[in-house]
Amino acid sequence: MIRLKAVFVSACLIIISGCYYGNEEDLFPDSGCVTENVSFDTVVKKIIDTNCIVCHSAGANLGNVNLSSYDNVKVYVNNGKLLGAIRREPGFSPMPQNAAPLRSCDIDRIASWITAGSPNN
Numbered sequence: 001m002i003r004l005k006a007v008f009v010s011a012c013l014i015i016i017s018g019c020y021y022g023n024e025e026d027l028f029p030d031s032g033c034v035t036e037n038v039s040f041d042t043v044v045k046k047i048i049d050t051n052c053i054v055c056h057s058a059g060a061n062l063g064n065v066n067l068s069s070y071d072n073v074k075v076y077v078n079n080g081k082l083l084g085a086i087r088r089e090p091g092f093s094p095m096p097q098n099a100a101p102l103r104s105c106d107i108d109r110i111a112s113w114i115t116a117g118s119p120n121n
């Protein structure tokens, strides 16, 4: 009977420890990041509106960079500066300026949208 109890207790411990995954965000920072069929309107534009538009609206236009419409964003896609800036590659100004980098999921989604031909979708 005692042995059965020991088996039961250790089985419970295995089950309980098996269910402990810690903080999912820390272990799998990109889990749930969908990088297929990224839409300009619902994804890319939202990331820009949240992180960039304060400085890069038509009015603010800091650094003479206007990211306020698809056509304007496309200029910086085509010259490579959009991705260079958010990936903080050498030779580009790191963006967003004086702030933490974009979440890697957001960088991946923009990169995927560019690879797909940066459609106006």
Ligand code: HEC
Pocket (backbone or CB within 6 Å): 048, 051, 052, 053, 054, 055, 056, 062, 063, 064, 065, 076, 081, 082, 085, 086, 091, 092, 093, 094, 095, 096, 097, 098, 102
């Ligand atoms: C706090 C203001 C500010 C924010 C927020 C900001 N930028 Fe900028 N950005 C600037 C300034 C100022 C410049 C021009 C000076 C420079 O290149 O460092 C610039 C330059 C750029 C350039 C040209 C870079 C180059 O190497 O020539 C790009 C592209 C750019 N920003 C994209 C972005 C994107 C994308 C975001 C959002 C993820 C963003 N910026 C957020 C202020 C900002």
